[in-house]
Amino acid sequence: MELTTLHWFLLIVSGAFEIVGVAGFERLHRGQRALGLALLVGGFGGSLGLLSIAMRSIDMGVAYAVFTGIGTLGSTLMGMLFWGESRRPLRLAFVGMIVAAVIGLKLAS
Template sequence: MAWMYLVIASFGEIFGVASINVFLKKRNFFWLLILVLCFTFGFTFLGLAMREIPLGTAYAIWTGLGATGAVIMGIFFFKESASLLRIIFLTCIITGAVGLKMIG
């Protein structure tokens, strides 16, 4: 169940980062509240996951999934660049997170 908590926590980070992007464009209290709620959601589930998964592993996987999701969301919803170099580095993040899981 801890691994499921970790995946759920990464959605808090993904949507938190996306809400930062929207907040910076709209600058209103509603999007600030959404930003805080998303990160609170993510940190809550990260804490639940860390009851069983060691800190180093949980944090690396959480940030890897969150960064990957945020980049993908940025490309599809915020029309950010999808250059080959960016995709290569995104693949490195995913490979690193998967490799860490296989070692740990």
């Protein structure tokens, strides 16, 4: 696997770990202290570690935008699916704009 391709894969995985960290916040909020703390520390620790590796060949601005976009999209969808958060069309439209912006940054890099 080419190094740049590996770094893009690690960037996507780092975004997934970001979602795990956010799930940890939710668990802490719901009183599940041990599981919440484990998810929070493991998720955010893994996400930042992999992000730093991915940034070895991906521009910082693009990497961070993709990283936060994955985290935002995943956390929003998780909230809608598991915790009853709003699914209003306007909210979905703005989430779609985040996805479009992240794809645009990748194409422009």
